Amino acid sequence: MIDLKYIRNYPELLKAAVINKNEKADIDQILELDEIKRKRQFEFDNLRSEQKRISSEIPELKKAGADTTAIMAEMKSTAAAIKDMTIELSKITSDLENLLLTVPNLPAAGVPLGGEENNQQIRAWGEPKKFDFRPLDQVELAEINQLFDLKRAAKMSGSGFITYTGKGAALERALINFFLDFHTGRHGYEELSAPFIVNRQTMTGTGQLPKLENDMYHIDQDDMFLIPTSEVSVTNFYAGEILPYSLLPRKFVSYSPCFRREAGSYGKDNKGLQRVHQFNKVEMVRFVQPETSFDVLEEMVHDAEDILQALGLHYRVVILATGDLSFASAKTIDLEVWAPGSDKYLEVSSVSNFLDFQARRANIRFRDADGKVKHLHTLNGSGLATPRSFIALIETWQNEDGSITIPEVLRPYLGNREIL
């Protein structure tokens, strides 16, 4: 959420952000309602002040033996007026609140303008692997090695669901454990295992709601949501709290399945494991002091890169243009891993700095060195998601006979075998 005072002071910046991010928030309407609200609030405060003053005099009058019937009758109508104002004010407040929830975060300075075509590659690691045979793609390799079974998964749940089988299931589990161990052991993250089902407020805190309601699986009976990423549960871990200065910065890593309806994206890059309704992901989440967040963003990108390097996978690093940024993000850097059999780059990690946008929504604050209460900054990034890292891995490490060599770092997780 953007600070209302900031919107008041810089409405033009917000209007530009709404356009650059292809959002629909009505800034003028917010300013108008804000004005009305403050006026009404002022009137309310004054009336309430008078009510309190007179009411507090009543016991003294009674003690003095005075007749309070007239004054009580008059106060009755004051009370009625206050009640009307309360109702009006709470309507205005919730309308304003709902409008504020539709205002996207401002893109950070230096983020390129425009749509996806303006995303900028900032570096790459390694080279696309050369083969002296025709490399097979994920689906062909899965067939040979019996790694996953999409037909049977579809039978149970529909298209877009995965059943990993045998060695595939083992490999996927190895990846998850490797990711977690790597971040806790080498990068100093604390592991968190949080709920996969959360309430509406939690979904609003990180910015998925109200915009993306249609993209999430919802449990009607309880008004709960299946998380689309553990960013949601982990970021809300501190919702509503004021953290002591000594607790910052916090760095968490968390495994979770991710559930996405992918409404409207049918038929788009959905071959094999590329785009599915349920997948596993290891997520990094940070709670940091505001002045450090952009440095932390770079650090997190490197944390994710380290994983790809350890697995020997070529990738490129891309900074997203404004039109490709998510609603809540101020700056996002993607990692795209090379999948030689599919002959394309796959987005495998997305690292974002939200500044204080999520912290305002979820009301997460901290006490700075001087004891002043401020909103902190939140960031998160995949480190990594399995289906796409799985694809890149098997396609990169395939052999001419269709077998798959296990990268050295994963062998301890797979019985120290060399070949899957």
Next chain:
RNA sequence: GGAGAGUUGCCGGAGUGGUCGAACGGGGCGGUCUCGAAAACCGUUGUACGCCUCGCGUACCCAGGGUUCGAAUCCCUGACUCUCCGCCA
């Protein structure tokens, strides 16, 4: 699922209708004392919004409604925590 108890400030814990944003104790911070520290003593210590911004007002005692001139205090609904019973991975 059934029965009961509870939810107050950084923490413990008073407060069952009026001047209570809230006693008291602990902790934190500042000061006195000291070479320094401890102890003792004194002071201070929530968040947010608004306005005619050295100041004043309003809101917040789990959340939302209700009763009342007036609610932390009474009533209703809900959430959560704890205990017991039942069920269960």
